[in-house]
Each structure stands twice: as structure tokens, then as C-alpha cells.
Amino acid sequence: MNEWIAVGALGVVAVGIPLGMMAASAMLRPTVPEQGKAATYESGEVPTGTARVQFNIQYYMIALLFVIFDVETVLIFPWTVIYRPALEEGVSLAAVLVPMFVFLGVLVVGLVYAWRNGAVEWVRSPRAQRQKTES
Amino acid sequence: MTGGDVVLQTTNATNATGAGVSRPPSAPLADSIAGMLGLDGVVGAVVGGLIGAFLIANVMLTTTAIAGPWAKRKITASFTDRIAVNRVGPFGLLIIVADSVRLLSKELIVPDGVDRPAWDLAPIVITFSALIGFAVIPFGSGLQLADPETGVVFVFAAASIASVGVVMAGYASNNKYSLLGGLRAIASNIAYEIPLIVTAASVVIFAGTLQMSEIVAVQRQPLVTVAGVTIPQWFAIVNPFAFALFTLANLAEIGRNPFDLPEAPTEIVAGFQTEYSSVYFVLLYLGEFIHIFLGGAIAATLFLGGPAGPVLPGFVWFYVKMWAFFLFTQWARSAVPRLRIDQFLDAGWKGMLVLSFANLALTAILVGVIV
Numbered sequence: 001m002n003e004w005i006a007v008g009a010l011g012v013v014a015v016g017i018p019l020g021m022m023a024a025s026a027m028l029r030p031t032v033p034e035q036g037k038a039a040t041y042e043s044g045e046v047p048t049g050t051a052r053v054q055f056n057i058q059y060y061m062i063a064l065l066f067v068i069f070d071v072e073t074v075l076i077f078p079w080t081v082i083y084r085p086a087l088e089e090g091v092s093l094a095a096v097l098v099p100m101f102v103f104l105g106v107l108v109v110g111l112v113y114a115w116r117n118g119a120v121e122w123v124r125s126p127r128a129q130r131q132k133t134e135s
Numbered sequence: 136m137t138g139g140d141v142v143l144q145t146t147n148a149t150n151a152t153g154a155g156v157s158r159p160p161s162a163p164l165a166d167s168i169a170g171m172l173g174l175d176g177v178v179g180a181v182v183g184g185l186i187g188a189f190l191i192a193n194v195m196l197t198t199t200a201i202a203g204p205w206a207k208r209k210i211t212a213s214f215t216d217r218i219a220v221n222r223v224g225p226f227g228l229l230i231i232v233a234d235s236v237r238l239l240s241k242e243l244i245v246p247d248g249v250d251r252p253a254w255d256l257a258p259i260v261i262t263f264s265a266l267i268g269f270a271v272i273p274f275g276s277g278l279q280l281a282d283p284e285t286g287v288v289f290v291f292a293a294a295s296i297a298s299v300g301v302v303m304a305g306y307a308s309n310n311k312y313s314l315l316g317g318l319r320a321i322a323s324n325i326a327y328e329i330p331l332i333v334t335a336a337s338v339v340i341f342a343g344t345l346q347m348s349e350i351v352a353v354q355r356q357p358l359v360t361v362a363g364v365t366i367p368q369w370f371a372i373v374n375p376f377a378f379a380l381f382t383l384a385n386l387a388e389i390g391r392n393p394f395d396l397p398e399a400p401t402e403i404v405a406g407f408q409t410e411y412s413s414v415y416f417v418l419l420y421l422g423e424f425i426h427i428f429l430g431g432a433i434a435a436t437l438f439l440g441g442p443a444g445p446v447l448p449g450f451v452w453f454y455v456k457m458w459a460f461f462l463f464t465q466w467a468r469s470a471v472p473r474l475r476i477d478q479f480l481d482a483g484w485k486g487m488l489v490l491s492f493a494n495l496a497l498t499a500i501l502v503g504v505i506v
Binding site: 008024025040057062063073076104108 | 244
């Protein structure tokens, strides 16, 4: 219990330091409003439209896979903690190792399936394929 | 025998072995400060925690202040055969003061159409996530703010919050480069987070605990004695393959070369931080540097024996190891070209992920054989 109070205290300090720096800077810095200064940076050109656009993020399938594997890593952690102590207690190797290998095996089969179906590939649009200039 | 029994018994066994290992009697920093002030209970925990937190945070801020405006320039200059800052103060060290004042007194330009609360919060989130990870890092010499039983999980959870801050900055800036930088940050997160944590899990298999101080204590045990020199059981020596994987995944996690795609100065200007100026830029920069040192601190704790080392006190050794990791990131920055985004995802999902799971399985078998 105590230790989480200390962690929370560091959390308070970790928010306080940025806020303090912002306050110090607000007292120091000038404000010179000027036309055109607030335009977003687009390599010196006048910005064309907003950045809130619909956009192909390419790794959509990978993001879905990530959710599965992330949950899996969470489920692996309890096993890693008890693994060595259980062996030292005299539990047989098969009893602690085989169930986890079965669990990992199911996921590996899933990964292989996704891989073979091209889910891990970088998606290329048909137009980019047609206009490919490099070999 | 039910599974519950195993967990219960083994927890006791872990505690017993932990006490048996030659572990110096060091209470967490918050408790020892509270003890020094003669406070106990909740008041002592809060006061001790706040003072300890302030101390740790300031150590890291000072480290970052040396690393950012001075050491980084000097290191890069040495790699490219230049001199870098040498005008202000001895070795140009006072450039740190000059740069802080200069950056803090810049005008804050708020671009058109930024998403205001998110744009303002992103620098705070990034700095916060990097700093709070240090709560469980054992600096040695009793300098560990808190020592919860789930330390390893906590530190990875804290470090990954930074991605949220980067995405907030990228989306809120209303700039196409920032948007690309934010999306690339997600890509690096989803590709390298799992190898990082699974490799750390292989250390946990060896140590049998998630508590940072226990992991350090396990590494203090001798591995072999060669010609009178005892080599400790550091996990980098026990399992160099896992260490190499971890270091690579760590580079991607903290977004340094060759994986610095979220920033990629030669491709997308400055990525997610394109539209930030003044103190907000300082905070993003600060957060990134603290994040590098957090990555170094995690690597030092899990693989390099934490504060262990001959002659010098523990804190100095830990500090040296963190700086060694920083030097390594800067070396990679000078020496290795950046990956393209599709190569980056391929390397993560087809290489690192498979290798890290192979490493986990092999470590489990190895531990099963030797125990």
C-alpha cells in the first residue's frame, strides 16, 4: 500500500514539473501577434486544407493482431512468475511447461495463418503497383 | 494439488529465497525519508513519498539537462569529427543554462486550428510518462522510491503511456507531417512493444519475481569463477541473445535510430513535434530524453545487474550504466541509417516477434533443465 503512495507522489511531481515550467515560461516569453505566423508548417507553402483527413494507415490488420498478442503477453506474465519457484518446489517440468507451450502454440498457429494470408504485409494500393518505378 | 496451492506456496518460497540472498537492508526511499523525519502512517508515506519523488525527479531533470543541450552535441560532434559547443564556460558546459533560458523565453506560437486541450496536454503526458517510470527503478544505495511487487509490469506500463502523448501531439497539431509522425509512433509501438515485453518476461522466468529489487538481488549471485574473478549472474551474460533483442526493441520503444520514424527529420520535418515551440517543445524534448534514460535504466536493471559493480558505490554504477545506454543510442544515431516504415514493420513482426518467442521458449526449457 505504502509504495503506491510514493508512486502517486512521483505522479504528482511529474505533472507539477511541466506545469511549473509552463508557468515560468509564460512569465518570460513575449507575445507578438502577427499575420501568417500561426499558419501550420508545410515546407513554406501556404497550407492546403486541414490535416483531419481520411487516410489509409496501412497497418490496420497488424493493429488487430497487436491487440491479440498484447493480451497474450499479459497472460504470460503470471506463468513466468510462478515457473521457477514451482520447479524448485518439485512440480514436474511437463506440468508447468506443456500447458504454456500449448497456449503459445495456438497463437503461433494464428500468426502463421495471418502471415500466410498477407495480413502482416505492407498493403500497396493497385495504383502504386502500376506506377512502380523501381525494379 | 490445485493451481491455487502452487501459487500460494511458491510466493512464500520466493520470499524465503529473496531473504536468503545477500540483500543489503535498504528500505524504499520513501520509507527511509519518512523514518528520518520521524513520521509514520499515511502522513509519513505522503511526505516521504513527495520528498523522495522530488529528489528522483530532479536527479533525472539534471541528467537530461546535461544530456540534451550538451552531451548529445558533444557526442555527435566526436563521431563526425567536429568540436561542437565550446564557447560558454568550461567545455561549453554553461550552454545548458543559456539554452534553457533561451528556449523558455521563446514566443509560444499556437498554429491555426489546433485541437486545444489535446495540443496543450500532449507535452505534459509525454514528460509525465517518462518520469513516473522512475518510481520503481532501483538506483542503488537505497535510492529506490518504491518497490512494489509488480515493478517490472509497472515500469513498462508507465513507459508506454508516452505513445498516447505522441499520438495526441500528432493528431492535435493540424499538420500533415505531425499526423504522419503520430501514426508512425503507433506503428512502432505495435511492432516493438511485444518483443520488448516478451524478452523481459524471459528475465522474469529466470528470476521468478516481478519485483525490481529481487531481480537485482538474483543477479548478484555468482555465475562462474574464472581465475579468482567471480563473474556475477547478470542476465546479459547468462542470456546475451535476450539482451541483444531487448536492446533493439528498446531502441524502437524510445524512438531512436535506426527506429526514429516518429521524428524522422529528413522525411517528415520533425514528425509529431513540428508545430511545437517554446516551453512545449522543451517539454517534448525533455520527455524524450528522460525516456531514453528510462530505457537505459530498465535495461540496466533487468540485464546489467542494476547498481552492482566493484569499488564505486551502487548509485554511481547505475548512473554509469544509464549513460552507457545513452551513449549507445547516440552511437546508433551517428552510425546506422533509418529503416523505411514497411521494412520497420516487417522487421518487427516477422523478425523480432518470432525471435522473442523463440527466446522465451528456449529460456523456459533451459531453466527447466538447470533447476
